[in-house]
Amino acid sequence: MNVENTEWKKILIPYEHAVEELKVKFKSIRNELRTIGEYSPIEFVTGRVKKVSSIIEKARKLDVSHEEIPDKIEDIAGIRIMCQFVEDIYTVVDYIRDRDGEDLEVVLEKDYINNYKDSGYRSYHVVIKYPIHTALGPKNILAEIQIRTLAMNFWAIIEHSLKYKYKQQIPPHINERLKKAADAAFKLDQEMSEIRHEIRQAQKFFEVRSNT
Amino acid sequence: MNVENTEWKKILIPYEHAVEELKVKFKSIRNELRTIGEYSPIEFVTGRVKKVSSIIEKARKLDVSHEEIPDKIEDIAGIRIMCQFVEDIYTVVDYIRDRDGEDLEVVLEKDYINNYKDSGYRSYHVVIKYPIHTALGPKNILAEIQIRTLAMNFWAIIEHSLKYKYKQQIPPHINERLKKAADAAFKLDQEMSEIRHEIRQAQKFFEVRSNT
Amino acid sequence: MNVENTEWKKILIPYEHAVEELKVKFKSIRNELRTIGEYSPIEFVTGRVKKVSSIIEKARKLDVSHEEIPDKIEDIAGIRIMCQFVEDIYTVVDYIRDRDGEDLEVVLEKDYINNYKDSGYRSYHVVIKYPIHTALGPKNILAEIQIRTLAMNFWAIIEHSLKYKYKQQIPPHINERLKKAADAAFKLDQEMSEIRHEIRQAQKFFEVRSNT
Amino acid sequence: MNVENTEWKKILIPYEHAVEELKVKFKSIRNELRTIGEYSPIEFVTGRVKKVSSIIEKARKLDVSHEEIPDKIEDIAGIRIMCQFVEDIYTVVDYIRDRDGEDLEVVLEKDYINNYKDSGYRSYHVVIKYPIHTALGPKNILAEIQIRTLAMNFWAIIEHSLKYKYKQQIPPHINERLKKAADAAFKLDQEMSEIRHEIRQAQKFFEVRSNT
Numbered sequence: 001m002n003v004e005n006t007e008w009k010k011i012l013i014p015y016e017h018a019v020e021e022l023k024v025k026f027k028s029i030r031n032e033l034r035t036i037g038e039y040s041p042i043e044f045v046t047g048r049v050k051k052v053s054s055i056i057e058k059a060r061k062l063d064v065s066h067e068e069i070p071d072k073i074e075d076i077a078g079i080r081i082m083c084q085f086v087e088d089i090y091t092v093v094d095y096i097r098d099r100d101g102e103d104l105e106v107v108l109e110k111d112y113i114n115n116y117k118d119s120g121y122r123s124y125h126v127v128i129k130y131p132i133h134t135a136l137g138p139k140n141i142l143a144e145i146q147i148r149t150l151a152m153n154f155w156a157i158i159e160h161s162l163k164y165k166y167k168q169q170i171p172p173h174i175n176e177r178l179k180k181a182a183d184a185a186f187k188l189d190q191e192m193s194e195i196r197h198e199i200r201q202a203q204k205f206f207e208v209r210s211n212t
Numbered sequence: 213m214n215v216e217n218t219e220w221k222k223i224l225i226p227y228e229h230a231v232e233e234l235k236v237k238f239k240s241i242r243n244e245l246r247t248i249g250e251y252s253p254i255e256f257v258t259g260r261v262k263k264v265s266s267i268i269e270k271a272r273k274l275d276v277s278h279e280e281i282p283d284k285i286e287d288i289a290g291i292r293i294m295c296q297f298v299e300d301i302y303t304v305v306d307y308i309r310d311r312d313g314e315d316l317e318v319v320l321e322k323d324y325i326n327n328y329k330d331s332g333y334r335s336y337h338v339v340i341k342y343p344i345h346t347a348l349g350p351k352n353i354l355a356e357i358q359i360r361t362l363a364m365n366f367w368a369i370i371e372h373s374l375k376y377k378y379k380q381q382i383p384p385h386i387n388e389r390l391k392k393a394a395d396a397a398f399k400l401d402q403e404m405s406e407i408r409h410e411i412r413q414a415q416k417f418f419e420v421r422s423n424t
Numbered sequence: 425m426n427v428e429n430t431e432w433k434k435i436l437i438p439y440e441h442a443v444e445e446l447k448v449k450f451k452s453i454r455n456e457l458r459t460i461g462e463y464s465p466i467e468f469v470t471g472r473v474k475k476v477s478s479i480i481e482k483a484r485k486l487d488v489s490h491e492e493i494p495d496k497i498e499d500i501a502g503i504r505i506m507c508q509f510v511e512d513i514y515t516v517v518d519y520i521r522d523r524d525g526e527d528l529e530v531v532l533e534k535d536y537i538n539n540y541k542d543s544g545y546r547s548y549h550v551v552i553k554y555p556i557h558t559a560l561g562p563k564n565i566l567a568e569i570q571i572r573t574l575a576m577n578f579w580a581i582i583e584h585s586l587k588y589k590y591k592q593q594i595p596p597h598i599n600e601r602l603k604k605a606a607d608a609a610f611k612l613d614q615e616m617s618e619i620r621h622e623i624r625q626a627q628k629f630f631e632v633r634s635n636t
Numbered sequence: 637m638n639v640e641n642t643e644w645k646k647i648l649i650p651y652e653h654a655v656e657e658l659k660v661k662f663k664s665i666r667n668e669l670r671t672i673g674e675y676s677p678i679e680f681v682t683g684r685v686k687k688v689s690s691i692i693e694k695a696r697k698l699d700v701s702h703e704e705i706p707d708k709i710e711d712i713a714g715i716r717i718m719c720q721f722v723e724d725i726y727t728v729v730d731y732i733r734d735r736d737g738e739d740l741e742v743v744l745e746k747d748y749i750n751n752y753k754d755s756g757y758r759s760y761h762v763v764i765k766y767p768i769h770t771a772l773g774p775k776n777i778l779a780e781i782q783i784r785t786l787a788m789n790f791w792a793i794i795e796h797s798l799k800y801k802y803k804q805q806i807p808p809h810i811n812e813r814l815k816k817a818a819d820a821a822f823k824l825d826q827e828m829s830e831i832r833h834e835i836r837q838a839q840k841f842f843e844v845r846s847n848t
Contacts, residue, residue, distance in 0.1 A: 005429070013671045017664040024660055028653040029771045035649045038771075039377075043369065084370055099769055103739075133735055135665045135674075150366035151397075157255065157362060158296055158404050165251075166411050174411055181403050184396065185363075191393050192370050199378050199386055217641075225459045229452040236448055240441040241559045247437045250559075311557055315527075345523055347453045347462075463801075467793065508794055574790035575821075581679065581786060582720055582828050589675075590835045598835055605827050608820065609787075615817050616794050623802045623810055 008052045011070075015077040017132050018141040019047040022079045025103075029095065041088035043150065047079045070142070074108070074127045077143035082153050085193050089113065089124050089147045096126050096145065105129040107142065113152075119175070120182025121156060123148040151185040151192075220264045223282075227289040229344050230353040231259040234291045237315075241307065253300035255362065259291045282354070286320070286339045289355035294365050297405050301325065301336050301359045308338050308357065317341040319354065325364075331387070332394025333368060335360040363397040363404075432476045435494075439501040441556050442565040443471040446503045449527075453519065465512035467574065470504045494566065498532070498551045501567035506577050509617050513537065513548050513571045520550050520569065529553040531566065537576075543599070544606025545580060547572040575609040575616075644688045647706075651713040653768050654777040655683040658715045661739075665731065677724035679786065683715045706778065710744070710763045713779035718789050721829050725749065725760050725783045732762050732781065741765040743778065749788075755811070756818025757792060759784040787821040787828075 026045045033040040050058075055069065055076060064072040083089050093109070100106040108127040116122045124147040129140050148156065159178060162170070238257045245252040262270075267281065267288060276284045295301050305321070312318040320339040328334045336359040341352050360368065371390060374382070450469045457464040474482075479493065479500060488496040507513050517533070524530040532551040540546045548571040553564050572580065583602060586594070662681045669676040686694075691705065691712060700708045719725050729745070736742040744763040752758045760783040765776050784792065795814060798806070 010672050013664075013668050017660075017668065020660045020664065021657060024653075024656045025769065028649075028656065028768070032649050032653065033771050036646050084373060095771070098773075102774060103767070103769055131739070132664070133661065133739055135669050135731070137734075138738060150369060151363070154362035154366055154400075158408075161296060162408060162411060169414065170411065171414055174407055174414070177403065177407050177410075181400060181407070184400050184403070188366075188393060188396050188400065191389065191396070195386055195389050195393070196374065198389075199374060199382065202381065202383055202386070222460050225452075225456050229448075229456065232448045232452065233445060236441075236444045237557065240437075240444065240556070244437050244441065245559050248434050307559070310561075314562060315555070315557055343527070344452070345449065345527055347457050347519070349522075350526060508797060574793060575787070578786035578790055578824075585720060586832060586835060593838065594835060595838055598831055598838070601827065601831050601834075605824060605831070608824050608827070612790075612817060612820050612824070615813065615820070619810055619813050619817070620798060622813075623798060623806065626805065626807060626810075 005052075012049050012052075012076070014132055014134055014139055014141055015049045015143075017134070018077045018130050018143055019049055019079065021132065022077075022130065022143060022145075023047040026079065026081055041083055041085075041091040043082045043084050043088075045079065045081050047077075050076045050078065074142045075144035077130075077141055079143060079145045080153075081145065081147045083147065083149050085196060086113070086149055086189050087193060089149065092147050093124055093126060096128070103131075116182070116186075118179075119159065120179040121159070122152045122182065122186060123156065149189050151189045155182050155185045217264075224261055224264075224288070226344055226346055226351055226353055227261045227355075229346070230289045230342050230355055231261055231291065233344065234289070234342065234355060234357075235259040238291065238293055253295055253297075253303040255294045255296050257291065257293050259289075262288045262290065286354045287356035289342075289353055291355060291357045292365075293357065293359045295359065295361050297408060298325070298361055298401050299405060301361065304359050305336060305338060308340070315343075328394070328398075330391075331371065332391040333371070334364045334394065334398060335368065361401050363401045367394050367397045429476075436473050436476075436500070438556055438558055438563055438565055439473045439567075441558070442501045442554050442567055443473055443503065445556065446501070446554065446567060446569075447471040450503065450505055465507055465509075465515040467506045467508050469506070472502050474500045474502065498566045499568035501554075501565055503567060503569045504577075505569060505571045507571065507573050509620060510537070510573055510613050511617060513573065516571050517548055517550060520552070527555075540606070540610075542603075543583065544603040545583070546576045546606065546610060547580065573613050575613045579606050579609045641688075648685055648688075648712070650768055650770055650775055650777055651685045651779075653770070654713045654766050654779055655685055655715065657768065658713075658766065658779060658781075659683040662715065662717055677719055677721075677727040679718045679720050681715065681717050683713075686712045686714065710778045711780035713766075713777055715779060715781045716789075717781060717783045719783065719785050721832060722749070722785055722825050723829060725785065728783050729760055729762060732764070739767075752818070752822075754815075755795065756815040757795070758788045758818065758822060759792065785825050787825045791818050791821045 023045055026042060030040045030042040030045070033042075050073075055073060058064075058073055059066070059069055062072065070076070081092055083092060096104070097106060105128060106126060107129050108125075110125040110127075112121060112123050112125060126145045126147070128143050128145060130143050131138055131140050133139075159182075162178070235257055238254060242252045242254040242257070245254075262285075267285060270276075270285055271278070271281055274284065282288070293304055295304060308316070309318060317340060318338060319341050320337075322337040322339075324333060324335050324337060338357045338359070340355050340357065342355050343350055343352050345351075371394075374390070447469055450466060454464045454466040454469070457466075474497075479497060482488075482497055483490070483493055486496065494500070505516055507516060520528070521530060529552060530550060531553050532549075534549040534551075536545060536547050536549060550569045550571070552567050552569060554567050555562055555564050557563075583606075586602070659681055662678060666676045666678040666681070669678075686709075691709060694700075694709055695702070695705055698708065706712070717728055719728060732740070733742060741764060742762060743765050744761075746761040746763075748757060748759050748761060762781045762783070764779050764781065766779050767774055767776050769775075795818075798814070
């Protein structure tokens, strides 16, 4: 078992490498914007390498062989970017698209905001191919970037925690309530965006008046 | 101006010291519980030392002299603890109370959850006196610990960002909407707690049945 | 094997907690002194929890049972403090002694500088009892603080690396050379201290002259 | 003065970004090699952005205008890589050269080991051009990578600290002693390499004998 652990550690080390680099890169954008006094669409950034047990489980579910894991499981390296407002998500997606062909390659996008999952789950996913330099030479790593608002994140953390704890036991009426909670969280996001928009409009109105 | 900056840096260094220690302490509780496979009421922990400009502004507003700042401004060292569920907040408060007289001293508690602010702001605040050991000897530092759910945090971050950006210009009808959004966020928290509670009840029911 | 791994993780989590706190505490002293423009006897600080395989090996060698490990193996939590000059080591030891009975308790001191090991190894060791607060209540942890100059550290890292790689195979004449290298490193330390001392003397002389 | 501070912060933010990324990249090589059970030529890695006062001083000394600073001052972003043995330095240099034209571009190499400075200073310097992606688009940053043994680092830290403290006052006979100390430190490095070499030879000899 220990042998296997060591084997997995070797497999996962480039993913850890990629996660660390990507975390630095997105955090740097936030720091940069705040330093120059501009609004940052990125509120905070986290990253993680998928747990071995979760990789094995996912491989089994998707009928993926051990050898295919690096090509078929896209979220072994995972980055999560939290935004204040829904529209910030698309600004961040644009940042990533602008770098396509530069320091990363966009493989796939999934818009789980306009097409949210049955469970109520909302987030924007971008799968990228990311080149790292190991001691043995260059290597491309798949990584999944999840971009979501703080409210979407709040719901997702709680749903994940409930799923993990009670797994197969969640009865349909509870799932229904979770879904409604997701809708309520999203309505809250929209309300927050509108408030921001209204204040901006009001500001413009005042600016125009005070200039006359 | 540079001289003042250096002066402030010297004043703030023990606060940074306290924030670093407290962050390690609360993060360790989370790591510990997760390692032993128990639910952690702490989801994540952040900390910061108040910016000099904000300290000066607060001192002016509260009519506090430069000398009184360390005794009268309680949130120069600030720790923020985020929880998944409202009831977790009170578990964390109990942790802190249990340590009163041990590695910290509870000075003051403010329950802005049951008595939320007019703006809609909700959080539980605990002001503590925290002993650190500097190169020049021991020293007591005031620190404010804010404990809140992810939903409360989501609302507070956005309100803070709007306040900062548009300050005096927020018209009353916008404030009204922000307040309603805070209520909606809190309702969401209560819904999430209920869902968790219901699943637990269902589990117990199943456990009882499967044991007969 | 996995079960054992989990068991060990649970045992080691309070040691990680203690190492993190102690690292923050000693780094803060350095930051504090540099911020106020004073010389810091601490150049840098590292920390680690002993690897499970090394704990098991040491327990076997010392004939310590599994239950006695926390009381008998003193270096599961390890802190290393690097200093520029030999005399700084004793300043750091004094810092620690001053805190005896405050946030830590000194259990044992070993002066491997005046009484260096046969191998040539030099460092000052202080074993402390350090109180942490876990989710389950307070707990005392043994930790070993190793204080050494950069030159002593240079030698120790290389000796450790050679020992690890070639273990039983080191022939006596190589050990002899390693020992001589340790002496040369120490002579270098003394030379550096003298240079510092001479410059200070020269400075005082100039100051006296320029004040007349 | 505050205005200037803010201006400098804006100028330096991309350098901080580059330093963070490069630190992750070189630390990852070490972690990778240790995880796969191979010897790492990298013992540890540090990084820093040059202090504003030092940049200004250097610009004045080199007669570099404010606008030319990013192109003419090569060590605003600085990475330091510490190795156990002198030969490791050249392995690390080869790693960097192998990546020339990939994620970085080698601009310049200075071998202060074979051509050590008058002061006795030894290190290998590689100046690179490193591309980062800011919120405003891609940008090339100059960075200086200093590669040295632990013994060279020990000497350099102490020399720097003495220079800083006593600046113009260092009399020639002290400089002479510092220089001799640098030679002694280098002799120690050579001795350590030889010991390693001898053990290796001995091992091969034993392996040959035990195979017969």
